[in-house]
Amino acid sequence: MAQSVYIPRLTRGALKVWRRNWDVFFKTYQVNFLPPFIEPILYLLAIGFGLGMFVGEIDGVPYVEFIAPALVAISIMNSAFFECTYSSFVRMYYQKTFDAMIATPLALDEVIAGELLWGATRSFIYSSVMLAVLIAFGVVDLPLSLFILPFSFLAGLLFAGIAMCFTAITPGIDALNYPSFLFITPMFLFSGTFFPLDVLPGGLQLFARGFLPLTQVVTVTRSLTLSDFSPYFLYSIGWISVLTVLFFFVSIHLMKRRLIV
């Protein structure tokens, strides 16, 4: 079927795959919930308050409030990306979970879609926990910051799709270190996270605005936590929406190419 390559067969079956991962997550919640609590506290204390002592303010904003939305954005990125690279690869390659699923009425399209939705859900869960910590520290504006909750799912889906593309083409689990160090780590540092984009050289600035997903996500979360909107806000929302849809379908297509032989 030439056409089935391009049109994914999606039904509510994807939700059953999602539900399986959800069940696993909550079976092991003790190990899953501590990190998102601890991590922002460490960053807030060390960088926000520690380093912030010397930085003072950026554009009239206390440093700790400047990096708080970036911490949420990074957590959205990391949770979906690492879920849909290493964890999905383990399920696909080592545990043969996908094989078990496609031996049922589920199609591979639904299995991958379920994995992507789950990656986005992880972003939602982790960023929610993190947001709660940030609210407790009083470093984000309310109630606008609560819009981060629905947004984290959308942005999480973007990173899940990107991650799944890498998983679909990686020769082995070790090769996933490449996107982690060459893509995720630079984004972590150069997406307007710990210092504003406009201190970067012009070319790099354009690159970050045009091509780095985390830049868009930080733009949105920072607008929300500081209640400060620029035209970039809409640009970033649009950028994320378009690329999320694109990567969703491309990653399913690449996975089918890898697994249906």
Added chain:
Amino acid sequence: MDATTPIIDAQDLRKTFGSFVAVNNINFSVFPGEVFGFLGPNGAGKTTTMKMIQCVSPKSGGSLKVFDREAGIYQRSIKKRLGVVPQETNLDTEFTCFENLLVYSRYFGIPKQEATRRIEELLRFVQLEEKRDVLIERLSGGMKRRLVLARALINNPDLLVLDEPTIGLDPQARHLIWEKLKVLQAQGNTIVFTTHYLEEAERLCNRLVIMDEGKILVEGSPADLVSGHVGSDIVEAEHTPEVIACIENMGVSYEVFGDMVQIFTDNPREVAKSLFDTCNPGHVFARRGSLEDVFLKLTGRALKD
């Protein structure tokens, strides 16, 4: 579907990976209530054939119908009626036995109450009711295989496909799986399985094919294959020129394997007697012909991988 409509019907079925031909234009039909075996050395194309039947691997040529529907088109409706035991045990290690089956039942859209009832029943059937709430990693290899079998039965399948169901198990565990498959067979289930354990095929199959290098070499019931290809009995004697000369004189068919001569015959007593009487054969050993003899005769004795 009446009894004469095959559950699986393959015509010139072909599968290639690049220039490698994994399944080379094979023909076979499996009928309702049959236990049908695929026997062959590693790399014969058995697993590839199973994957095409399961609708997870598209064929490269020919036709393959399961439940009278084209396997390449009606994947979902076919898979709904299949029970699959894969070669590799792929249970969810984070879950207990019960949870594994429950999660799996959701993939088939079985309502929870109904699923729970079936799960208890299936755990009893595979003798794992005491392990109901135990995590997978605490199960032995045999228990895991039995749980995979139970999982394959969760949707009351009309066709059970097993790829090496007893691979890597000790004799006790293997016999227990056979016992369960015998029960399923007696209930009238249609079962297709691959194996390279010849005893397994001999015990379970109504009919089987022997595959090698992507082709089906022979097809038939275990008994017919044995009598047709090696005769009912085999007499083994030492391989000496004297013995060979003798056998040539008797005009019976034989084969030489290393330091041994095998004579295929339906009359072992007579052959053994005339060996002793006329040609000083040293050790002589008579036994029933088995599927293993057919297998080795057809696929050769060379190591396959």
